[in-house]
Structures are given as structure tokens and as C-alpha cells.
Amino acid sequence: MSMTCADIQDRLPERAGGGLPASEAVEVESHLAGCADCREVAETLALLVEATPRAPQGLEARIAAAGREALRESRGRRTRWVTPAWGLGAAAVLALLLGRTLLPGLENGPEILAVPAEESTLFADDGMVAGAPVFDGLSDEDLALLLEEMDG
Amino acid sequence: MERARAGDEAALNRLVSRHHETAYRVALGILRDPEMAADAAQDGFLKAIRGLDGFRGEARFRTWLLTIVSNEARGQLRRRGRRRETALDDVAPVVDGRTAVDDQVVASQEARRARRLLEELPEKQRMAVQLRLDEGLSFKEVGEVIGSSEGAARVNFHHGIRKLRERMEEP
Numbered sequence: 001m002s003m004t005c006a007d008i009q010d011r012l013p014e015r016a017g018g019g020l021p022a023s024e025a026v027e028v029e030s031h032l033a034g035c036a037d038c039r040e041v042a043e044t045l046a047l048l049v050e051a052t053p054r055a056p057q058g059l060e061a062r063i064a065a066a067g068r069e070a071l072r073e074s075r076g077r078r079t080r081w082v083t084p085a086w087g088l089g090a091a092a093v094l095a096l097l098l099g100r101t102l103l104p105g106l107e108n109g110p111e112i113l114a115v116p117a118e119e120s121t122l123f124a125d126d127g128m129v130a131g132a133p134v135f136d137g138l139s140d141e142d143l144a145l146l147l148e149e150m151d152g
Numbered sequence: 153m154e155r156a157r158a159g160d161e162a163a164l165n166r167l168v169s170r171h172h173e174t175a176y177r178v179a180l181g182i183l184r185d186p187e188m189a190a191d192a193a194q195d196g197f198l199k200a201i202r203g204l205d206g207f208r209g210e211a212r213f214r215t216w217l218l219t220i221v222s223n224e225a226r227g228q229l230r231r232r233g234r235r236r237e238t239a240l241d242d243v244a245p246v247v248d249g250r251t252a253v254d255d256q257v258v259a260s261q262e263a264r265r266a267r268r269l270l271e272e273l274p275e276k277q278r279m280a281v282q283l284r285l286d287e288g289l290s291f292k293e294v295g296e297v298i299g300s301s302e303g304a305a306r307v308n309f310h311h312g313i314r315k316l317r318e319r320m321e322e323p
Contacts, residue, residue, distance in 0.1 A: 009310065013285045044317055045285055047266040051259035052286055055176040056190060063175075063194045064168040067201050068161050074202065140170065140213035143163045148204035 003027060008038050016045040071147075168197065171214060174287045175221045178297075181282050182225040184271060192228050196221030215293045218283070222297060269319045270312075277312030280305050 003011075008031045014020040015028060032039050138146070175196055180189035200207075200217045207216055259267075270278055279298050283289045289297070295305035 006310070009313070010291075010306070013288070016285060017288060019288065040317060041313055044266065044313060044320065047260075047263040048270060048281070048285055050263035051267040053177050053180055053267070055173045055193075056186060059176060059190050059193065060168055060172045062190075063172050063197050064165050066194055066198055067164045067168060070198050070201050071160060071164065136166070138163070138166070140167060143167050144204055144207050144213045146163045147160060147167075147201065148207070 003031065005031075005035060005038055008032070008035070009041050012038070012042050012045050015042065016049045164201070167213070171217055172197070174214065175217065177282065177286055178218050178221050178279075179225040181271070181278060182222065182275075183229060188228060188232070189225070192225040193221060195228075196224040199224060212293065214287075215289065215296045218287070218289075218297045222279075266316065266320060269316055272319070273312050273315060276300065276308045277315065280308035281312040281316070284309055 008028055011020060011024060011028055015025070020028060032042055172193065175193040176189055179192035179196065180186065183189050183192060196217070200220050203220075207213065270281060273281070276298050280294050283294045283297060284291070290302075291305045291309070292302040294309070295302045298305060298308070300308070
């Protein structure tokens, strides 16, 4: 069944943006050749596309920087152990020495339990690290879930 | 941990890269002021990032983000009292962040007039046209952003285009 004018006009935004599927393009162009009303709609949409507003230069970087700051703030509110690398080693040595001194009969030394994970407090402002995963192929929904899971 | 953080921020950068233009245009349509629109786009994005735990429904991320940006822009409009009375066309047109005096490619006068007349349409008609044409949203997604059914979004789109054509034929 051939498309009506309403069907054609529904597809004109895709045509104006160059995204009309090839399977529909032939019928749409054929219809436009013989329908002045739909042709005028197509011309109006083309004018609008010609003057599409663009975001000012720098807005992307500005939003990304603000977003990274928001992520860092939310991480800072989470409760976690943070032990500088040098402190971890010193603590382990101290515990071992105390155990051997105070408890000479303890042959194996004190068991060190629940050592907090080492966490660096340094990160690059651009968020890029060699070997970091690339997310070009992920959908928006996957990216959003990834952000939420890493932040929660 | 460093890779997790890098992945976190890489994911954020990817989302911003994909959608900052859309967020800006939606805000601009409501506020008609480039600076206010940039602020609203940023604030809307930040609200979306902070509220990601609320994003687990059926809507696409882009639709959800644009709903937040729209609400943020309307909130700014209410707080500031009124939108600019002068149309964007009254200032030097901006293309890719540069003014017309810097850029060789500037939209024709007729195209700019069409955009100016589009701004004057009732909000739902204007947003239906902008979201379909500029952002490629389906009618169903347009309805989600403007708060109507898919059918009503389609009607708003067609009525908006018809009214725009009538206005363009006026002297």
C-alpha cells in the first residue's frame, strides 16, 4: 500500500537530516515529485535545518568538567578506608614487630585481617589513563548504568 | 581502581559528547538566550548525572536527559521572570561558537526567518518540530519529553509545520 501524505510528512524530518532509509527514499521522492503540499513541507524543513542552532564552542568541555567534579564529589561522600601506600607497609611492619615483642610465644605472628584496599588519591584531570577501556560502542543506557554502578 | 575511575569519566565524556548539542538546543528553544541555555544545559546534565539511580525505567537515556533539561530551562525561566523579548536573529548568528563575521558559512536570511518564526509557535508545537527535526526523536519519544501521547506529539508536529508555513507566507 502506498504512503499517504501524512505518512510522507512523518518521514520528512529524516529526509531533511539525510537519515531516510533507502527502502523508503524512492517512494518518498516519487511522492514529492507529484505533491506540491508535501514538497512545501519538505522545503520548510530544509530551511529550518539550514539554520540549526549549534552549541557554543567550549560548552562540551565545560559540561564534562562539571560532570567529572560532580562524580568526584559524590565519591568523596562515600565511607571507605583510605590508606596511603607508605602507611600500609609501615602498619604491617609495626603490627609484626609488636606481635613478636609482646607475644614471643606466638610463632607465626599476628594475623593481619581486613587490610583496606590501597586507593590512590591522584587522578588526571582529563580522566584518561593508558589502557583505560573505550566506550565508543556502548549505548547511552549502558553508559548511564555504568556511571551509576561505579558511583553507587 | 584507577581504571575504574578512568572508565567512569570516559563514560561520562562519551555521554556529554553525544548529547550536549541536543541539551543546548532544547534549552535554547525555551529560553531564547544562548548564555542561559548553556547554563541550563549544564545544570540539567549535572542533575541527570547526580540522579542516575533514578534512571532505570523504560525511557531512553536521551529522552530522560532532555526531560530534565526542559524542566531545568523552564525553572530558570520562572526564576528570571521572562524570556528574552528579542529573537535570537537580532544578534549576530552563531555558528559553531563563532559569530557571522568570523564564519564564511551562515544560514540564509530566509532560513533564519524560518527559525525565528518557529520560536514563536506554541511551546508543544515548537518542541515537537524541534525534537523531531533537530534531534531525530520518534513521535513516541517527543511525547515523553513534552508530556503527551505519541498521537498528540504527531498532531503537534503537523500543526506546528502548517502554522509555520502560514506565517512564512505572510509579508
